[in-house]
Structures are given as C-alpha cells and as structure tokens.
Amino acid sequence: MALWSLPPWLHxxxxxxxxxxxxxxxxxxxxxxxxxxVIPFTDPLYMKSRPSIGLKYSAGDDGILDLDGRFGFxxxxxxxxxxxxxxxxxxxxxAGSPNDSRSHFDAQDYMETGxxxxxxxxxxxxxxxxxxxxxxxxxxxxxxxxxxxxxxxxRGNVPVTSMTSLKDHSFVQGEDAxxxxxxxxxxxxxxxxxxxxxxxxxxxxLRSLLSSSAPAKYAGYGNGALPQALSDLARVLKSGAPVKVxxxxxxxxxxxxxxxxxxxxxxxxxxxxxxxxxxxxxxxANDVVVVSMTEFGRTVAENGSQGTDHGHGGVxxxxxxxxxxxKVYGKWSGLERESLYxxxxxxxxxxxxxxxxxxxxxxxxxTDQAKIFPSFRPGSPVGWI
Amino acid sequence: MGVQAYLAExxxxxxxxxxxxxxxxxxxxxxxESINSLFMEYPQPGINLxxxxxxxxxxxxxxxxxxxxRIFSMVNDLAAARLTRIVGSRRQLYExxxxxxxxxxxxxxxxxxxxxxxxxxxxxxxxxxxxxxFRELLTAVAKSPAMxxxxxxxxxxxxxxxxxxxxxxxxxxxxxTMMMQNAPGKGQRINENYARELLELHTLGVDGGYSQxxxxxxxxxxxxxxxxxxxxDSAPQPVCFKFKGxxxxxxxxxxxxxxxxxxxxxxxxxxxxxxxxxxxxxxxxAFKLCQRFVxxxxxxxxxxKVAETFLASDGDIRETLRAIFxxxxxxxxxxxxxxxxxxxxxxxxxxxxxxxxxxxxxxxVRALETMGQPLYRCxxxxxxxxxxxxxxxxxxxxxxANYAAHLFDASKGTLPFSLAPFEGEAPGGQALVLGNAFRVxxxxxxxxxTRKALASEREGLDTGKLAALVMAxxxxxxx
Numbered sequence: 001m002a003l004w005s006l007p008p009w010l011h012x013x014x015x016x017x018x019x020x021x022x023x024x025x026x027x028x029x030x031x032x033x034x035x036x037x038v039i040p041f042t043d044p045l046y047m048k049s050r051p052s053i054g055l056k057y058s059a060g061d062d063g064i065l066d067l068d069g070r071f072g073f074x075x076x077x078x079x080x081x082x083x084x085x086x087x088x089x090x091x092x093x094x095a096g097s098p099n100d101s102r103s104h105f106d107a108q109d110y111m112e113t114g115x116x117x118x119x120x121x122x123x124x125x126x127x128x129x130x131x132x133x134x135x136x137x138x139x140x141x142x143x144x145x146x147x148x149x150x151x152x153x154x155r156g157n158v159p160v161t162s163m164t165s166l167k168d169h170s171f172v173q174g175e176d177a178x179x180x181x182x183x184x185x186x187x188x189x190x191x192x193x194x195x196x197x198x199x200x201x202x203x204x205x206l207r208s209l210l211s212s213s214a215p216a217k218y219a220g221y222g223n224g225a226l227p228q229a230l231s232d233l234a235r236v237l238k239s240g241a242p243v244k245v246x247x248x249x250x251x252x253x254x255x256x257x258x259x260x261x262x263x264x265x266x267x268x269x270x271x272x273x274x275x276x277x278x279x280x281x282x283x284x285a286n287d288v289v290v291v292s293m294t295e296f297g298r299t300v301a302e303n304g305s306q307g308t309d310h311g312h313g314g315v316x317x318x319x320x321x322x323x324x325x326x327k328v329y330g331k332w333s334g335l336e337r338e339s340l341y342x343x344x345x346x347x348x349x350x351x352x353x354x355x356x357x358x359x360x361x362x363x364x365x366x367t368d369q370a371k372i373f374p375s376f377r378p379g380s381p382v383g384w385i
Numbered sequence: 386m387g388v389q390a391y392l393a394e395x396x397x398x399x400x401x402x403x404x405x406x407x408x409x410x411x412x413x414x415x416x417x418e419s420i421n422s423l424f425m426e427y428p429q430p431g432i433n434l435x436x437x438x439x440x441x442x443x444x445x446x447x448x449x450x451x452x453x454x455r456i457f458s459m460v461n462d463l464a465a466a467r468l469t470r471i472v473g474s475r476r477q478l479y480e481x482x483x484x485x486x487x488x489x490x491x492x493x494x495x496x497x498x499x500x501x502x503x504x505x506x507x508x509x510x511x512x513x514x515x516x517x518x519f520r521e522l523l524t525a526v527a528k529s530p531a532m533x534x535x536x537x538x539x540x541x542x543x544x545x546x547x548x549x550x551x552x553x554x555x556x557x558x559x560x561x562t563m564m565m566q567n568a569p570g571k572g573q574r575i576n577e578n579y580a581r582e583l584l585e586l587h588t589l590g591v592d593g594g595y596s597q598x599x600x601x602x603x604x605x606x607x608x609x610x611x612x613x614x615x616x617x618d619s620a621p622q623p624v625c626f627k628f629k630g631x632x633x634x635x636x637x638x639x640x641x642x643x644x645x646x647x648x649x650x651x652x653x654x655x656x657x658x659x660x661x662x663x664x665x666x667x668x669x670x671a672f673k674l675c676q677r678f679v680x681x682x683x684x685x686x687x688x689x690k691v692a693e694t695f696l697a698s699d700g701d702i703r704e705t706l707r708a709i710f711x712x713x714x715x716x717x718x719x720x721x722x723x724x725x726x727x728x729x730x731x732x733x734x735x736x737x738x739x740x741x742x743x744x745x746x747x748x749x750v751r752a753l754e755t756m757g758q759p760l761y762r763c764x765x766x767x768x769x770x771x772x773x774x775x776x777x778x779x780x781x782x783x784x785x786a787n788y789a790a791h792l793f794d795a796s797k798g799t800l801p802f803s804l805a806p807f808e809g810e811a812p813g814g815q816a817l818v819l820g821n822a823f824r825v826x827x828x829x830x831x832x833x834x835t836r837k838a839l840a841s842e843r844e845g846l847d848t849g850k851l852a853a854l855v856m857a858x859x860x861x862x863x864x
Contacts, residue, residue: 105764120591140779149758150775155774160778161780163779164780168787171783172790173786173854177850183834183841184834184835184838184858184860185859186834187833188834192773192777192862195778196782199782202779254497258431
C-alpha cells in the first residue's frame with residue numbers, strides 16, 4: 001500500500017505507530033515523604049530530625065540501601081536497586097511545585113492542570129500534551145488512564161480511554177451487547193456520542209490487540225491496586241497499542257501518624273509494581289518512560305505522633321530506557337534549619353514542569369510546550385534523559 | 386398530579402408520609418450514634434482518644450490493619466444508609482438537596498480525623514438546613530467538627546506575639562483605614578485552608594472579587610474556631626465546636642473593604658452573615674442550583690433571576706428553588722432531558738425505576754466507587770462535579786452498562802425487585818418486553834436510534850438482558 005494514497009491523518013497515524021514512544025505519569029496522591037524514601041543517611045541531622053521514624057544504615061544488613069554513599073533507598077525499595085545499578089532509574093530530590101500550597105487538593109490540581117497557582121484551568125496538561133500530535137483524537141488508545149475516575153490531568157478536548165482495569169474494560173453481556181451499545185450511541189451527539197464511540201472503539205481495539213498478540217500475564221506484580229494497574233498497562237503497551245501518554249495513580253501517602261508501617265507497606269507496593277512493570281515490558285521498556293510524582297513533600301522533622309506533616313519539596317522518580325539513571329539529580333542544600341523552606345521543609349529546587357518538560361521534549365519529541373505549561377519558563381536542563 | 390403540584394408537595398417534605406423509608410433507615414444504627422460513641426466503638430490505633438484502656442497499647446501489624454478496617458467499615462454503613470434514603474424516600478427533592486449541600490460543603494471521610502465526624506455532619510448540619518436558610522446552613526457548617534477538621538481550621542491559631550502594623554500602601558491610598566499587614570514567615574501560625582475555601586467554594590466563588598489579603602484577614606477572623614474534645618491531653622469530653630479565645634487574633638480585621646472590630650466569636654458570625662448576603666454568593670449559589678436542575682451551562686438570565694430571589698429572601702433555599710421551578714426555562718424544550726446523570730443519579734434512577742429494595746448495598750457502594758463517585762469519599766473540597774464533561778468517559782459508560790447487567794443477573798441470587806412490570810401478564814415476546822422497558826425506564830420517551838438498535842437485537846434474550854440494555858442506552862443516561 002502506497003502511503004501517499006492515504007488520507008493525511010493516516011500518515012500521521014502510521015508515523016505514530018512506528019515510533020510508539022510512551023510517557024507514563026504516575027501520581028502518588030497524598031504527599032509522599034521523600035526524606036524516608038531517598039534518605040540522606042550520612043547527615044547526622046537526619047536522625048536528629050527523626051529520632052523515632054528515621055531509618056538506620058549499617059553495612060551488610062537489610063536497612064537503608066546505599067545508592068551513592070550519600071543517599072540511600074528505603075529498604076522496601078530493594079526490587080528497584082538493580083534498575084538503579086543498570087542506569088534505568090533516576091531520582092530528582094527537592095522537586096515539586098513552586099506554589100507553596102500545603103493543601104493536597106490545590107497542589108494536586110495545580111500539578112494536573114500544569115498551572116500552579118491558577119485555579120479554574122479547564123483541562124489537564126497531559127491532554128494538552130497529546131493534542132500536540134496532529135493525529136490526536138484519531139485513536140482512543142493514544143491516551144489511557146487506569147484510574148477509577150477520568151483524572152483531571154487527562155481532561156480536555158482530546159478523547160481518551162479511561163478504564164478501571166483491563167478486566168472491567170469489556171461488556172459483561174458480551175460482544176452482542178457491545179454491538180447494540182454501539183448502535184444505540186451512534187445517534188448521540190456531543191459527549192455521550194464521542195465517549196460512546198471511544199468506549200466501543202477501545203473495547204474492540206483492545207480485544208483484537210490482546211487476542212492477536214496475547215502476551216502472557218507476568219506473575220511478578222503481586223497484590224495491590226497500583227501493581228495491578230501497571231500489569232494492565234504493560235499488557236496494553238506490549239500488544240502494540242499506540243499509547244502516547246498513560247496515567248496511573250496510587251493514594252494513601254498522607255502519613256501524619258504511624259508513618260513507619262504505612263510507608264513501608266506503600267513503598268513495597270509501589271517499588272514492586274515499578275520493578276515488575278520494567279521486567280514485564282522486556283524490549284518494549286526502551287520505548288517507555290515513567291515519571292512518578294507527588295503533590296508536595298513532608299516536614300523534615302517528625303511530629304508528635306510518629307508521623308510527618310505537610311511540607312514542600314518532594315522526590316520525583318524517572319524510570320525507562322532513555323533515562324540517564326543511577327544518579328540523584330536536583331540541588332540538595334542539606335538539612336540545616338536555615339536551608340529549609342520556612343525553616344521546616346525541604347525546599348523545591350527543581351520545578352516539576354522542568355522534569356516533565358524534558359520527558360515531553362526528549363522522549364515524545366514535543367518541544368513547543370508553551371500551551372502545555374503556560375507561563376513556565378524552563379531553566380537549565382536537569383539532564384536526566 | 387402535574388409537575389408543579391408535585392414540586393409544591395416536594396418542597397414541603399415534612400408533610401409527606403415516609404414511614405416505610407423511616408423504618409428501613411432504622412436498620413442503620415450508625416445514623417444514631419454520637420461522635421463520641423463512634424470514637425469509642427471504632428478506636429484509632431495510636432490515638433484512642435476515648436479509650437484509656439487502649440492507650441499506649443502496641444498493636445501487631447494485623448491488629449493495626451483490623452482496626453483501620455473497622456474504621457473504614459463506617460463509610461460503607463453510611464453509604465448504605467444514604468442509598469436506602471435516596472432510593473426509598475418519598476421526599477425526593479429533600480434528598481436531592483441533602484446531596485447538593487453535602488457536595489457544596491464537601492467533607493471527605495478519607496481525611497485523617499474526619500471519619501468519625503461525617504455522619505454527624507450530614508445528620509446535624511446538612512439535613513436540618515437543606516431546605517432552610519443559607520446563612521444558618523453556612524454558620525452550622527462553619528461550626529461543625531467535620532468542617533473544622535477537614536479544612537484545618539482546628540489548626541488555625543493566632544500568633545500570640547503578633548502585633549499589627551499599618552500597611553503603608555493603604556495609608557498612601559488615603560483610605561483612612563489602618564489595614565493590618567500580615568508579615569508572612571514571622572511566626573504566623575494561621576492556617577488559611579478554611580478561609581480560602583469559605584470564600585472560593587462556600588460563598589463568593591473564585592471570581593468573587595476577593596484578594597489574597599482578604600483570605601488572610603478571614604483566616605485571622607476564624608482563629609480560635611476549633612473543636613473541643615479532640616485532644617488526647619485531656620480527659621474525654623464531648624466533641625463539639627468551641628471558640629477558643631486564647632487562640633483568637635484579637636486585632637481588628639478588614640474583609641472586602643468592611644472593617645470588623647475585635648469581637649471574639651461574633652466577628653466570624655458577622656463575616657458569615659456578610660458573605661451570605663453578597664451578590665457574588667447569590668450568583669454562585671443560583672448558578673450551581675440552576676446547573677443542578679436545568680443545564681450544565683444554565684442561561685444567564687435565569688441565574689440572574691434566581692440570584693435576585695436568593696438575595697430578596699435573605700437566602701431562603703425553598704424560595705430560591707421555587708424561582709427555578711416556576712421559571713419558563715425549567716421545563717423548556719431546550720433544556721428538557723439534556724442533563725447527563727452523574728453515577729449517583731444513574732444508580733438512584735435505576736433502582737427507583739425498579740422499585741428495588743436491596744438487602745445488601747455492598748455491590749452498589751462498590752459500583753459507585755468503580756464509576757468514580759463513592760459516597761462521602763470525594764477528597765477535594767470542591768465536591769463532585771455536576772456536569773457531563775467530568776463524568777462521561779469510556780470507563781463510566783462501561784461501568785453503567787455493566788452495573789445494569791449485574792443488576793438484572795439473577796444467576797447469583799434473587800433479584801431485589803420484580804420483573805413483572807417488564808413482562809406484563811401474558812407472554813408477548815421481546816417486542817412487548819422492550820415496550821414495557823421503555824415505559825418503565827424511560828417514561829416511554831425513547832429515541833429512534835435506540836429503538837432501532839434494540840429492535841434488531843437477536844431473539845431469545847431474556848427479560849433481564851433486554852432491560853439491562855435499555856438501562857445502558859444513551860436515553861437512560863439523560864435526565
């Protein structure tokens with residue numbers, strides 16, 4: 001088939017399929033504690049600030065996992081250490097939003113609209129990012145969310161596929177019902193019509209992709225909503241679906257009390273999920289970049305109930321083929337009171353849009369980001385990709 | 386009964402006999418429990434405010450998990466109780482308004498500390514005022530333990546060393562008022578969370594003409610508005626609103642150009658009264674009500690008329706609703722059945738159409754979660770959106786189709802409703818069942834596309850499957 005005989009949008013679709021690079025954004029909702037995750041374990045102020053919840057390092061045991069002689073991973077992140085060593089995983093410490101809201105809702109909203117400090121932005125930046133592609137909207141599988149509600153970050157003009165899980169993304173009444181559904185929604189205009197079409201399109205496309213390539217289900221994910229969502233996403237990506245952007249999230253990081261136990265549990269799920277995702281993707285992992293972020297970090301000092309309160313700077317993680325990993329990026333200014341934001345929190349020394357902008361430009365080839373992150377002027381590159 | 390007669394009756398819910406629903410609700414003991422007794426029965430590991438016997442007790446990981454599981458079970462019980470009312474009550478408008486105001490003044494079960502307070506918030510704050518007066522509702526919300534914890538006003542303290550300084554810029558403008566300048570970072574301990582949402586969400590709206598300075602001044606007014614009984618330092622006492630004068634900023638404040646002399650708790654009440662009477666507030670409430678009852682983008686003329694009624698009646702919610710219901714826009718062809726149901730409205734309309742009385746609400750509670758609208762669990766203070774844009778997606782349409790399929794799936798047990806209205810008295814084949822389903826579920830108003838699509842459905846489908854398909858149709862997603 002000669003390409004020039006096809007309509008222009010199909011050229012674009014063909015180009016897209018051949019490249020099929022994917023950016024996965026993972027949101028850790030609830031303000032994840034960066035300091036007990038990527039731990040400055042050689043700094044005596046660390047244990048001094050966190051006498052009861054601080055983690056200890058001693059060579060050779062199952063405590064803090066030394067990364068570079070200065071920072072170490074929480075012990076629950078052991079599954080990620082091989083990825084760190086092979087250079088696929090990187091960290092930006094003290095990353096976050098320049099807006100200093102300590103409200104979960106505002107801060108998440110700002111990170112999903114990409115407009116810190118501006119409420120009422122109608123669409124999400126990930127939807128604006130996908131609309132940079134001329135073929136945007138042609139294939140509902142070009143943007144996928146695996147989340148219970150269509151997330152803010154993907155809200156906008158370009159139709160997207162949102163699913164609770166791959167298993168739920170089918171008609172329980174079977175294919176006949178799907179056809180009736182399609183016929184019923186065929187006459188609808190507006191949102192119901194386009195979402196109805198995206199529903200049957202995505203169900204059919206996924207069914208045929210998954211039945212033809214039928215990737216075996218990888219067993220290493222274990223339990224938990226996030227590992228299961230990543231397992232579903234890996235199956236979709238490996239099936240050859242031309243996914244440009246994908247979104248998954250994991251809640252429960254707001255540890256004001258009894259942090260040690262709860263953080264251990266969540267990091268275990270999160271780290272295991274990411275590591276299994278990487279192994280599951282196999283060769284395909286070279287085309288995938290995952291960026292994990294949270295709305296803000298937590299106080300440097302522990303509070304009176306073995307927890308931490310809302311802070312400012314947090315940690316972002318980047319995993320993928322093109323990542324220049326094995327390195328803790330970001331300006332680190334220590335834990336002395338005078339270097340902390342308002343004397344209590346890690347400062348934000350890297351804007352989250354800087355990190356994401358580099359992924360958009362270097363991985364997806366989206367260099368014009370004026371509409372994606374309006375009013376943001378990129379600084380010097382972090383250089384993680 | 387005509388629409389207007391029905392609405393008039395609905396606007397006076399106390400006169401509507403609702404014994405069957407009241408009886409069903411009696412089976413939900415959580416609705417009657419005080420905040421304190423909930424704290425006793427569902428102790429929180431590590432804190433155990435009202436359980437000296439458990440204080441300092443070190444729990445195993447399993448015990449810890451169980452304790453949190455029990456706390457979490459409260460939200461399922463509350464959701465079941467709410468669904469019982471939404472589906473079973475004859476006081477439909479009242480239940481809609483309870484949902485509207487809960488959502489307008491949203492608090493989330495999942496915020497630390499709010500778990501034990503949500504039930505009281507609905508019972509003691511929202512329900513008594515749902516068709517009452519807006520100012521009284523706003524004040525009750527401001528003093529509710531749930532809102533005080535949810536939006537952190539319980540942590541909003543004055544700095545004891547704070548001394549006001551004249552704002553030179555205001556002096557230069559010759560306003561004649563000594564504005565107090567807040568010096569951020571100088572030991573201020575105010576928490577702006579409630580103040581900001583009070584202005585942005587509860588009253589004026591984001592474009593309501595207030596400044597960051599108004600937010601700070603409002604936060605200072607509400608310093609000391611706190612919850613008694615939540616400190617583990619003291620012996621157990623009733624959990625309730627308490628004005629803590631020692632945490633209150635006793636300097637004068639200026640909000641929206643009006644100055645408030647130091648007057649303790651009264652300052653806050655006056656600010657709430659002022660906000661409830663602002664035209665921006667009237668417009669915001671009118672807009673949201675029209676958006677709920679008329680169209681996602683309601684006509685500006687209608688919003689204006691309704692806002693006028695809100696102002697003229699000093700925030701009388703019933704009068705304001707009457708203004709909507711008697712407007713020509715309310716039943717105009719242009720807006721007729723253009724609203725897309727939210728997941729909750731979808732579930733409620735489905736179960737009401739079937740006259741269903743589920744003994745166990747678990748599957749419906751979970752379905753609402755899958756569809757993205759779990760009751761009491763909207764984390765953001767904005768509440769759930771009420772426009773189609775936020776709800777219509779492939780996952781939600783599939784969720785609805787699949788919920789309908791499960792609802793009519795008799796293979797897992799007896800259906801909590803009768804199929805007789807679909808089947809009629811004599812067997813008459815699929816055409817008859819479809820005709821009945823259109824009547825029962827769509828009031829007979831079915832689009833040609835849907836009718837055709839279903840008419841071409843292969844023969845041999847049972848009643849439940851056909852009815853489920855009608856429930857999945859675009860026609861049933863509109864109201």
